[in-house]
Amino acid sequence: MRESYKITLKIRRYDPDNDRSWIQDYHMEAGRILRFVDLFRKINEEQDPTLAWDSSCEHGQCGTCTVKVNGKPLLACELLVEDAVSYFETTIFHIEPLDVAPAIRDLVADMENAYEKVDQVMPYVIEPEPPFEEGNEHPITAHELEVYVDATRCINCFCCASACISSHNSFLGPNAMLATIIRVMDPREREKDKRLKVLYSDQGISRCHSSMACTFVCPKEIDVAHFIALAKEGRFK
Ligand code: SF4
Numbered sequence: 340m341r342e343s344y345k346i347t348l349k350i351r352r353y354d355p356d357n358d359r360s361w362i363q364d365y366h367m368e369a370g371r372i373l374r375f376v377d378l379f380r381k382i383n384e385e386q387d388p389t390l391a392w393d394s395s396c397e398h399g400q401c402g403t404c405t406v407k408v409n410g411k412p413l414l415a416c417e418l419l420v421e422d423a424v425s426y427f428e429t430t431i432f433h434i435e436p437l438d439v440a441p442a443i444r445d446l447v448a449d450m451e452n453a454y455e456k457v458d459q460v461m462p463y464v465i466e467p468e469p470p471f472e473e474g475n476e477h478p479i480t481a482h483e484l485e486v487y488v489d490a491t492r493c494i495n496c497f498c499c500a501s502a503c504i505s506s507h508n509s510f511l512g513p514n515a516m517l518a519t520i521i522r523v524m525d526p527r528e529r530e531k532d533k534r535l536k537v538l539y540s541d542q543g544i545s546r547c548h549s550s551m552a553c554t555f556v557c558p559k560e561i562d563v564a565h566f567i568a569l570a571k572e573g574r575f576k
């Protein structure tokens with residue numbers, strides 16, 4: 340087993356002050372279990388303090404460090420050097436910010452509009468059934484939860500939205516659809532009609548081409564396309 344690899348990161352840079360974009364090469368010897376966020380930090384410390392990138396939890400739970408590596412959207416905090424070399428069969432990695440949002444600087448994207456699409460579908464229980472009473476927990480059985488519990492692992496990292504071949508302008512996106520479907524399947528939600536209106540609207544599942552790219556890239560291993568397919572079959576009407 341190799342302890343380290345000579346790798347090249349070809350990073351898309353963006354300077355908003357001069358509205359200039361370019362690809363910058365960074366060469367380094369990288370330990371096999373360094374993660375890509377560690378590589379960005381290493382660049383800041385050893386080669387270039389001006390490279391901007393973003394992260395928060397660095398434990399695969401927040402989606403802040405999502406970037407595209409060799410075209411695949413993924414969490415930079417979860418990708419180890421040795422896994423990247425083996426998966427992409429190369430030591431050269433092209434790194435770009437997500438394309439669902441405009442770049443603010445280098446790998447940092449402005450996610451506000453992307454999050455607005457999720458907000459639009461109201462990813463929370465609007466009207467609980469029965470109405471919530473102070474001190475009362477809302478009962479939900481393991482059996483009821485089982486059918487959609489996988490979908491609740493979504494962290495809104497937007498990997499699926501970035502990989503989706505449908506238009507980013509006309510489609511609310513796979514993660515927004517998933518958030519809607521979770522609430523349609525949630526026995527506590529009374530406002531199902533509102534949900535169904537969004538699901539079957541012009542910006543809803545009719546925009547999905549069933550490519551399954553969303554399922555393929557989801558770092559939480561959610562079969563997003565399966566949930567969308569259930570909606571397409573009319574299971575929730
Ligand atoms: S299956 Fe549908 S939602 Fe998922 S990536 Fe393909 S087109 Fe987008």
Ligand code: SF4
Nearest residue numbers: 493494496497499557
């Ligand atoms: S469904 Fe998966 S890929 Fe899409 S936002 Fe949620 S966690 Fe990320």
